Amino acid sequence: EDKTMSSQITEVRDALDQQLRDILQKKVTNADSRITRIIKTFYANCMDTDRIEERGIAPLHKILAELGGWPVVEGDDWDPTGFDWMKSILKNKELGYSEDVLFEITVFPDLKNSTWNIIRMSQPKLPISRDAFIKGFHSNEIQAYYKYQVGLAELLGADLRVAAQEMKDNVEFEAQIAKITLPRSQSRNYVKLYNKISIKQLEKLTPGI
DSSP: OOOSOOOHHHHHHHHHHHHHHHHHTSOOOTTSOHHHHHHHHHHHHHHOHHHHHHHTTHHHHHHHHHTTOOHHHHGGGOOGGGOOHHHHHHHHHHTTOOOOSSSEEEEEEETTEEEEEEEEEEOOOOSSOHHHHHHOTTSHHHHHHHHHHHHHHHHTTOOHHHHHHHHHHHHHHHHHHHHTSOOHHHHTOHHHHOOOOOHHHHHHHOTTO
16 A cells, blocks of 8 residues: 555565465464465564564574674673684584675586586675675665664664674774675676685685685
8 A cells, every 4th residue: 555556466465465364364273284284384473473572682682692782782792702603604614694704505406417406696685785884884774784783783782882883893894894795796696606616725715714
C-alpha cells in the first residue's frame, strides 16, 4: 500500500510474499520438516513484538559478549590483547551472522569445470552502497548510516563523545575498503576475474592469515 507504482513483476512478488506469509503463520505441526519448524519458530519470534520489547537490548548485549565484545561499548574494560579476529569471524559464522568482513569466501562450482567445487574469494559485501562511500562522509546516505551506528552504540551504553569519534573512524575505514573494491558492473564479470590458485599458493601470498 506504500508503493507509488505497480507492475506485473511487483504484483507477482507481492502475491509470493503473501503466500510465504500464510505458510509461516500456520502453527508448527508434526508433519513439518525440521527446517520448516525452525523457520516458523524464527518468524513467530520476530513477530512477537511484546516479547521483544520486554527483553529490550539484553539479547544484543549477550550476542556481543559471545563475539568478543564491542570496543566502543566496553570502553576502558576492552582488552585488545585477548581479541582474536579469526575466532571472532568463526563465531559470527557459527551464530549465523555474516563473516564477509574483509573478503567474501564461498564454495562455488569451478567455472571451467563444473564437476568440481572450489573455494572462491572475492571482495566483501559493503553495509551500504559503494557509491555512497565514494561520495564521502558528508553525503546523506553516509550521514544516516553514521548516525545509526552512533545511536546504537549509545543505546548499548557507550559514551556519546567516544562513540561519535570511533564510529567516524569506522565509517572512514569502510570507505577505504569501498574505494579498493570494484563497481558492481565489473565485479560480476566472473570470467575476467577468474584466477585459480592452489591453497598452498594462497598461503604463500598471505602468510599472516
